[in-house]
Amino acid sequence: MVFRKWVRPVVVLAAFMALTSCASTKVTRVSSDTQIDLSGRWNDTDAQMVANAMINDVVSRPWISDFMAQANRKPVVIVGDVRNRTDEHIDPVVFTKSLERELLNSGKVKFVASSDERSDVRAERASQQGETSPETMKKLGDETGADFYLGGVITSVIDASEGQKVVFYKINLELTNIQTNEKVWIGDKEIKKIIDKNAVKW
Secondary structure, three states: OHHHHHHHHHHHHHHHHHHHHHOOOOOOOOOOOOOOOOOOOOOHHHHHHHHHHHHHHHOOOOHHHHHHHHHOOOOEEEEEEEEEOOOOOOOHHHHHHHHHHHHHHHOOOEEOOOHHHHHHHHHHHHHHOOOOOOOOOOOOOOOOOOOEEEEEEEEEEEEEEOOEEEEEEEEEEEEEEOOOOOEEEEEEEEEEEEEEOOOOOO
16 A cells, blocks of 8 residues: 555656656747748748849839839828738738838838828827927828838749649739829739648648
8 A cells, every 4th residue: 555655656757757858848039031931821931032132123123113203302202001811820910011111111112001000100190290399290181191002912833732732922002192093113023932841731
């Protein structure tokens, strides 16, 4: 009986230690621009790579010089919806923020906030009326209007067999003149990934 009394706690303790050691977590910090692709799904690296390529293309096209020759100023652009037509959950904010950053940093255009952001800014501007000193109060109805709207869609095609999958992403963006509905630029970027998983059926 005595033997049984101390054997059971020892076995339980050993099992607990084994489970704890197996469940330990190791975290390694890496540079934020390191390319890491664990699952093969769309990720932050894809978003940044596509944004770089497409914004470099759009700001190098003649629509900018044409607009500046007519209006004598830089065009004002707003980034709208980029619709996700893939089978994956893709957070559009990561991609649209990358587009916004590259547009702004290009120095070729002026840039205004998205509709969601404008709502917050308008609420702040309204709260200043009558509550803020006249010297620093921002006026209502004095926003900069966008000249062009940038939007698009992300689609994907999947081809899979035992242990291997090919994912083909295509990103289409279009720049539209808000006044005339004229499309002044259409661009696309493609990404293809081969994903190998041994002994796994997709």
